[in-house]
Amino acid sequence: MDNPLILIVEDEPEIADILETYFVREGFRTVSAGDGSIGLAHYIRLRPDLIVLDIKLPGQDGYDVLAAIRRRDDTPVIMVTALAEDLDKLQALRIGADDYVVKPFNPLEVVARAKAVLRRTTGRKGRQPLRIGPLTIDPDAYIATVGQGAGEATLELTRTEFRLLAYMAASPSRVFERSELVDACLPEGEALDRTVDSHVSNLRRKLTAAGADGLLTGVRGVGYRLADRHG
Template sequence: MTDALILIVEDEPEIAEILETYFAREGFRVICARDGTTGLAHHQRLRPDLVVLDIKLPGQDGYEVLAAIRRRGETPVIMVTALAEDLDKLQALRIGADDYVVKPFNPLEVVARAGAVLRRTMGRGPDHLLRLGPLTVDPEAYRAVIDAAAGPLPLELTPTEFRILAHMARFPGRAFGRAELVDACLPEGAALDRTVDSHVSNLRRKLAAAEADGMLEAVRGIGYRLDMPHVR
């Protein structure tokens, strides 16, 4: 769970930086937005596992952002706001917030609450599915799907390409050496490093064709890394 992607939508830079630091310290991946419109764009493109959302935001406020997220699906949302009135809290919970934290707050408490929400909500789908942004991998069904603009798009992969993708999806953001990929995904023969390069090249081409360009990257001097597009 600690490799989950957290989207922080907060217009106060100091608060956003504090939250980002504490989430990253616990092993979470983090992306930040300073306004509601940017936050919704990140949510649409990156499919975060949880959103930490302020209410008073430039442009679209937190209530509007929360309502838009709920129209899209069930991404858990924790409201973090200076609005302490019961009416504000009830409105957020009625729209669909999973939790509500009032400023000033202890950042450790926010991270702990996020962990509790994730443990509760990540059980909504099959445990064996591997999800990374627009990519969903089902190791049991040997099926990989990209959530493209026009809808779910299955990837037509060879067995070796699928094994490489599934193996890397279990450890997003980690750099894999070629020899490690050979041992984990090509156990049937004495595969060479250039054989892995060929499989990965084909896999990258298929991901790019399915609107997932940039997820599988070469790491100079090491091998390859699968991660969220443009998120580190």
Template sequence: MENALVLIVEDEPEIVEILEAYLGREGFRTVSASDGNTGLSHHQRLKPDLVILDVKLPGLDGYEVLAAIRRQADTPILMATALAEDLDKLQALRIGADDYDVKPFNPLEVVARAKAILRRTRRSSVEPVLRVGELSVDMAAHMAYLDLQGGRRALDLTRTEFRILAHMARWPNRAFERSELVDACLPEGEALERTVDSHMSNLRRKLASAGANGILSGVRGVGYRLAML
């Protein structure tokens, strides 16, 4: 984690200065951008290890930057914004944010969240391929795919969807409660259990579209199960 590069996309210079100071003390390198277009350009050019992203930005807003990054890469993204409504958080998580912190925030907490995200993502890079029937989850490549009669079909998943699928693939046929999936797979902070239903709906649709209809199912009164086809 030492020497990891953090891109801060924030238009308030005071906040940038504080985050750079606290991250620097922990051994992070930082680069900043004060608008969405520059932030996206920095991401494409510098390939940071983590992005701390505001929502209200000149030019492209944070949601647009988040969506653009997700179309190109799976770089971990921590949203840090004054927008505190549940709908704002859900929108960011649905687009693919890894975590969400609300201003005014404690810079020590932001650093702790950044470390937790990087630990989580880097830990997954040394894990094996998990297999549940025709489904394979390659932790090192951060890919999930189905090996069917018609050939291999890759699944286009957000980081959170991949994390949920990988967690469930470790224990096939087990019923998972929503609260467990929140704790294990969703970003730290104010993750909501109903957010799991949204991610599961997207996962089921993507699995079914790829030819694995029924592999992910709801368990009445409990939560969800990933079962072999």
């Protein structure tokens, strides 16, 4: 991706200026907004490649802005905030943040994380639905369903659960090591093997409840496999 556009939504001018300086130095284009409402308007009008979003903002707070973005599309979002509590981080990730950085931060780290998120997300548009047994995944619409016709059930997945499901579905029957799933699917701040286990456990429970029992299985000492046991 050449010269990606970064939208910085930050109400402290000094921090916004520092981030702009470091992003521009690395070849990015930038635009800034000092409150949530203006930031959301810039997002709708400019369609940036990635958004750096503070939580405590005038107008609309970062959670509201993130939720509004997620109702429209899956533009990558990195939350940058002074809130270091785990519940704040989990709420941001649950709503759909791709990553989370706590102030005070090293601006080089923010740029590095932005590059990592863009590497994970670039090229995901225009992909064909993936089908494994009764499971259908639309990577662009962020929708996963089980069954067909009147019996079709839509899975209510978190962003990370969907990432894991789509990533494994791209190579059905292959066994994925936990470390690979961490690198490919989890935000930087969530990158622990046991966190993968928790997400996969929730994902397996949701698949089973929708009628796709046995589709996602563990391989002892290695990782996980997504495969149609009837295929």
